[in-house]
Amino acid sequence: MTKSIMIVGVGGQGTLLASRLLGNALLKANYDVKISEVHGMSQRGGSVVTYVRYGESVDSPIIEKGEADIILSFEQLEAARWLPYLKATGKIIVNTQCIDPMPVITGQATYPDGIISSLKKIADVLPVNALELAMTAGNPKAVNVALIGVMASQTEIPYEVWIETIKETVPEKFLELNLKAFDLGYAKN
């Protein structure tokens, strides 16, 4: 069975590292993996999405509406935007951070209230204050690794594989910080 994970957020939030770590961990765990992400215009502060699919043998690299087993959202509004991609039985992990998009800044639109409680009515939602976790780990920049920790706890990839992957992917001087942030996220579940 092919499994599908989506990582969504705002261009510039560091979602790319998250998909790289996930891809490498899956490879280490001996899965066939396909990852699809779009570079270019949307990375300038737009809504960004990465699709990760794994299993014995993967054909399509993209995920469609109703197909994601897990959605990891780096931002609340993006969680609402990509929700239709979640399987009815899937799980959505939401960082509680909010970033106003330009239509909200210019007053053409409003940032909706109560996103998490609306999502909870129809889906399995796991809200996470990743900024707080990252601060506890020692640096607000570790938000993405804290979120990966939360997601990791929802996959069948063994804990040790994740730790090995982080050690291989993250530069030495940030390693301790990132391992700490990962563990805090991993324990969140």
Next chain:
Amino acid sequence: MQKKLMIGNAAVAEGLKDAGCRLVSSYPGTPSTEITEHASKLNDPNLYCEWAPNEKVAVETAAGAAIAGARAFAAQKHVGLNVAADPLYTMSYIGVNGGLVIAVADDPGMHSSQNEQDSRHHARASKTLMLEPADSQECYDFTKLAFSLSESFDTPVLLRLTTRIAHSTSLVETKEDEKPAVKEYEKNIAKNVMMPAMAIKRHVFVEERFDKETEWADTCEINKVEMNDTKIGVIAAGITYQYAKEALGDKASYLKLGCVYPLPVKLIKDFASKVETLYVLEQLDPFIEEHCKALGVKVIGKEKFTKLGEYSQTMIKEKILGEKNEILSTDIDVPGRPPVLCAGCPHRGLYSALKQLDVFVSGDIGCYTLGALAPLQMMDTTICMGASVSSLHGRNKVRPDESKKSVCVIGDSTFIHSGITGLINIAYNQTNSKVIILDNSITGMTGHQQNPTTGKRINGDPTTAVDLESLCKAVGINRVIVVDPYDIPATKKAIEEELSVDAPSVIISRRPCALLKEVKHNPPFTVETDKCVGCKACLKIGCPAISIKDKKSQIDFTQCVGCGMCTPYCKFDAIKEGK
């Protein structure tokens, strides 16, 4: 060899190295850029890589190397091949000595493009063989194969990618073969000098070559038949094959095409005879479909499947099997999140000055095209790279009385790409056109590539830099001024002055991109809440770091780079420099 995860573009680059390619010359363009970036980072002493000023120069550079006997390569996005179409169409006649491979990356769905053209038409029109890989492994394998086909058929070979192949990651196993040496060069006027007498003969060769290639396409390994259930048959290539497999699995039989031009004849007829209902699944235009129909093969194509945007497994499943995914929905009204100019982007300063002048803006392509979106909305037209300059000249010829209220904007990379020729026309054929060059010292939109104005080559090595001021003067523009877009009032004043003059001007708006590593940022600015009256004047600048919270302005410290462009907008002196 151990398998590695690679995006399709990186796999093409690895293929170049392992095929013994000697020269890569490209112009950046999403989704093709990473091929050349990755090739350069391989640091192979035998693989020379460069960014050319535009695609025509890139393909001609590669053509020169191929005629000289070396394997050579150029990459570009779909619209880039329009720029390089001229050398491509005639190189098809000349053929090669060392192999010549040209990658073209289409962007169905227009994630980062100004049109949705289907580059397979270039293969047909130029009579050039075209391969289309369906994953990263095939990107690697087909790149190597393309060079040997190029040499055995004596033709350039096109390698067609699409966004979901170029930017998708999958496993690749590489294999180093023996690399061919650079071949001897022998003068051969009949083959290499294309003037009528010679070209007439080469055209005969091209048509004969086409027949041989078609024969090859009928039997080659990369056009594969997979027989399963025969009620449904599918002909597909590239990413669409993956979507079809995902959607239909063994409920269908497949003819997967690795070569999309020339298309096989016998193979298609044979496959069609073995299945009940035959679909051609292809994004964009009915290219394979029309070929099948011309052969008298009955297929279902565009009457059921759209010519617009990207396909997917869900769409194929729904249209062929009638199965639908269950979809969750909420009543949350989700506002859009369009891309924006970054906090501290110098383009914002220039547009803010233009907004105060209320002028017609002939636009171009780059990060600065985002100035067309709210709240700046300071762009009237955008056609293709370089067109801002030449089309402003055309406008000013027919609306001369409005030339004092009209400007064009063009980035540094775009100006060198094809803006300079338009500027020469302005000087030569005399309009009072006002050309603004947005010089942020980098090719921004495609992810920070060096260009001839930056003083650095692809690998960061220092080199000579185009002196934009002297260049513009040399073509006959006497008024060339430089402004700092962070100083919006001074920029506005300078543009106003140039608009009042009866002569062409170039205004260089110069300030490096805020995302460049070497650019030092100031501490983030803050809003003094007791001074802020909530008038929202600071929002007019459209900075993503400024928003309203509890009726007052606030500046997001994680985004603000301390450029200070917002301060003149606050009449209450509430925005303070950071410490």
